[in-house]
Each structure stands twice: as structure tokens, then as C-alpha cells.
Amino acid sequence: MEFLRLGVIYVHLVSCCVAIGLVLTSDIAMVRDLFKRKTFTEHDNAHMESLQKSVVAALIALWVTGAAIIGIDYLEKGMNYFMNPKLHAKVIIVVLLSYNGLLLHRLVLPALQKAGSLLNLGFSARMLALFCGSLSAVSWMYAAMLGVGRPLAWKYSLSELLMAYPVLIALGFLTMLVLTQRLKRQDSVVISPRTVASAC
Template sequence: MEFLRLGVIYVHLVACCVAMGLVLTSDVAMVSDLLKQKIPSEHDNAHMEKLQKSVVFALIGLWLTGMAVVGIDYLDKGMDYFMNPKLQAKVIIVVMLSYNGVLLHRLVLPALQKAGSLLHLGFSARMLALFCGSLSAVSWMYAAMLGVGRPLAWKYSLSELLMAYPVLILLGFIVMSALTYRAKRQMEATEPQWIELSAR
């Protein structure tokens, strides 16, 4: 049973690393585009769709392997295992990630593809996109921290383990909102010049 658990955890970690790598790559590219005022091309949109599908598959892999680990540990430790605050915190964050992924897939990505750029979204849609992006980035990092934080098990309560989670999401949202606002102001300042030059 020990070797089975080790193998499942290994697959679980690989899926987590793949998903985090893809998410961080996407976030860095988005921030870079904002700073450069780059408008996504059709190639960028196609790449984003493939990226999202890869993250979905990785998330499914995390759910399956995570449930397998929980099942193995339950057989070994009984019902008391489910009282572990660290396990409860991980489940809450993964549920948040999954729900956030549905929002990204059904609302945010279609709106981005239609608008062509984050800067061209309406205010409400742009705020939703920034919040979902911030929640995604923070959740992946937070879940990974809980995953490797074995000393945290049974040492802190659920509220203590999750105390920094909403704070980090809020900070991420504020930073991304400030970057987007700056990029939008710069874009609006340069657009009249392009219109004037094209009119000549």
C-alpha cells in the first residue's frame, strides 16, 4: 500500500507541476502584453485555448489522484483523517479552483476572444477577468504550499491555514487592476494620435 500511495502522489505532483507551469506562463505572458500594450493575435488566442485545455486535464488529474490518496489514507487512518484541517483547506481551495475554471471557460475566455484584448473589455467583464485570474494564480500557489507543508497538518486550525488566502487574492487583484488601468490609460492616450495620422 505504501508503494501504491507513493506512485499516486508522484503522479499528483507531476499534474500539479504541469498545471502551475502553464498557469504561471500564461500569467507572465498576460502581464507582459499589458505592459507592452500588445493586442493578442489569432495565434495567441489559439495558444490560449490549448493552454486552458491542458490546465483542465491537469486539474482532472489532480482530482483523481487526490481522491486516490485520500482513499488510501482513509483505509489506513479511518474517519479521523478527514478532520485534518490541512486536508480540508486543500479541498476548499481545489473546489474554488474548479469553480473558477468553469467561470474562466464559460465567461471570461469567450469575452476576451470577442473583445480581442483585456483592455477592450467592458468594466464589469474586465474586473471579472482580473479577479478570476488572480484567484487562479493564488489558488494554485497556495494549494501547492499546503501540499508540501506536512508540518502544517494538525498544527493549525482551518481558519488559520486559510487566513492569508483571501488577502493574497485581493492583493493580486489590486496589482492587476492597477497594471490594467495604467495600460488602458496609455492606450487611450495613443489612440487619438493613430487616428489623426491615419486621417492624413
């Protein structure tokens, strides 16, 4: 049973690492494209769809292996295992990640592909995209921290374990909001002189 648990945990960690790598590289690339004022091409759209499928596969693997780990630990430790606040925190974050992934798939990514750029989205759609992106990045990193943080088990309450979680999401959202608003303002300043010149 010990080797079975080790194997399941290994797959669990690899799935998490793959997802984090994909999400971070995608977020960094999107910020870089914002500064370059680059719009999505057909290749970018295909890459985004492939990325989305890979993250979904990693999320499914996390659910399956996570459930297997819970089952194995339950057989060893009994019902008391389910009282662990760290377990509750991880389940909450993975549930939020799953719902957030659904929003990204159904609303955010189609809107981005249609608009061609984050800056071209309407205000409401852009706010949703920024929030979902911040929630995704923070949640994957936070889940990984909880996964490797064995000393956190049983020592802290659920509220203490999740205390920094909404703060980090808010900071990520505000950072991207300031960045996009600044870039939008720069674009409007550049466009205005051109409009005046063309009118003359």
C-alpha cells in the same frame, strides 16, 4: 500499499507542477502582451484553447489522484483522518479552482478572444477576468504550499491555514487592476493628441 500511495502522490505532484507552470507562463505572457499592446491572433487563440485543455486535464488528474490519496489514508488511519484541517483547506481550494475554471471557460476566455485584449474588455468583463486570473494563480500556488507543508497538518485550524488566502487574492487583483487602469490611462492620453491633430 505504501508504494501505491507513493506512486499516486508522485502523479499528484506532477499534475500540480504542470498546472502551475502553464498558469504562470500564461499570466506572465499576458502581462508582457499588455505592455506591448498586443492583440490576440488566431495562433494566440489556438494556444489559449490548448492551454485551457491542459489545465483542465491537470485539474482532473488532481481530483482523481487526490481522491485516491484520501482513500488510501482513510484505510490506514480511519475516520479521524477526515478531521485534519489541512485536508479541508486543500479541498476548499480545489473546489474553488474548479468553479473558477468553469467561469474562465464559459465567460472570461470567450470574451478575451472576442475583444482581442484584456484592455479592450468592458469594465465588468475586465474586473471578472482580473479576479478569476488572480484567484487561479494564487489558488494553484497555495494548494501546492499546502500539499508539501506536512508540518502544517493538525497544528493549525482551518481559519489559520486559509488566513492569507483571500489577502493574496485581493493583492493580486489590486495589482492587476492598478496595472490595467494605468495602461488604459496611457492609451487615452496617446489617443487624445491624435484626435486633436486629425481634427485640425
